[in-house]
Amino acid sequence: MPDQVTSVSQGIDPSAVIHPTAVVAEGARIGPNCRIGPWCVVSAEAVLEEGVFLQSHAVIDGQVHLGAGVQVMSFASVGLPPQDLKYKGEPTRVEIGARTVIREHATIHRGSVGGHGVTKVGADCLIMCVAHIGHDCELDHHVILANNVMLGGHVHIADTVFVGGGAAIHQFVRIGRQAVIGGMSGVEADVIPFGAVMGNRARLTGLNLIGLKRRGFPRSQIHVLRGIYRSLFRSSGVFEERLAAAEAQHGTDPVVREILDFVRTDSRRGLCRAGREIVDDEDSAEG
The missing domain is CATH 2.160.10.10 (Hexapeptide repeat proteins)
Incomplete structure (x- = not known):
């Protein structure tokens, strides 16, 4: 200057x-x-x-x-x-x-x-x-x-979230910790912690597995999170019953607890639900 x-x-x-x-x-x-x-x-x-x-x-x-x-x-x-x-x-x-x-x-x-x-x-x-x-x-x-x-x-966005270029987030939406929002997405509902969403209108495509690995989450923790995600968003039945089952099985795990508390918190926008799943090849090969 x-x-x-x-x-x-x-x-x-x-x-x-x-x-x-x-x-x-x-x-x-x-x-x-x-x-x-x-x-x-x-x-x-x-x-x-x-x-x-x-x-x-x-x-x-x-x-x-x-x-x-x-x-x-x-x-x-x-x-x-x-x-x-x-x-x-x-x-x-x-x-x-x-x-x-x-x-x-x-x-x-x-x-x-x-x-x-x-x-x-x-x-x-x-x-x-x-x-x-x-x-x-x-x-x-x-x-x-x-x-x-x-x-x-x-809009409320928690720690370490990445929002891709051109994405639009509707008013009053909550985005949980370490979620990732795909570029050009239109997000009109809450995104769970560690979730990955994309599309217009955006849908859950899985977990932010790359982010979890980069942040040093142990493999055992990632497997637990994948199980919780699938039981809540990829299984059939009444959602409240699936939520109660996840809480009974893993409710003492602090990371799982974070997702459950987020889901149970009152929201003006509701939850972003699952759409087409994108599978992480390396992680899926591990079973």
Whole structure:
């Protein structure tokens, strides 16, 4: 960034470096070693913790808290008003966790009074180009949204979920931990932890076996999860009876318990059900 200047006014740490064309409103809190590039706009209510980097033309609007080391790339915007006709300018906010990267043209809207008043993105997330996070969404840690992903309002995504490019997630959908969403999918129902879904409209195609292996899940645990998945989503009979049988057999296993608790939690969207199954050849060969 050529012709950088350092400012000590407006609550700006003296080690922060701000380009002279950037507009930082009085009242903004800029932490140590932050860098704000050309033509950026930072609102008076914004808080940037240590080491935040705003590339050129980034916009931080309203009550936005950026955790340490967050990066916001060119033409991305964080904290603009929700796309909600009921919103009347109430003081809602956005919180972004440490080290999260928000790539070019991504948009993250502040919460609404119809939700919890806050949109949250956890630590170590990657929000790729042109992705959109609607009002009142909550993303936990290590979530990856590929290019052009669209999240409707009030979506909740748990840790280590990957959402493929161009996928659209309906408002109020829950996505469980370490699930994977195939590119171009349209997800209108809740996705169980460790599940894999794809299609329009998306259906369960199995478990995120690659993700489980990469995360170091033991083979014995993966076999238990495959058995639970098949008994719940690939077997005949009444679903509640299958759920009770799975709980009686494996209810003390913490990973199985996570799936069962997710299924039993009240939902506005229902569960994503099974469609065409995609078999992992290596794992199926092991029986």
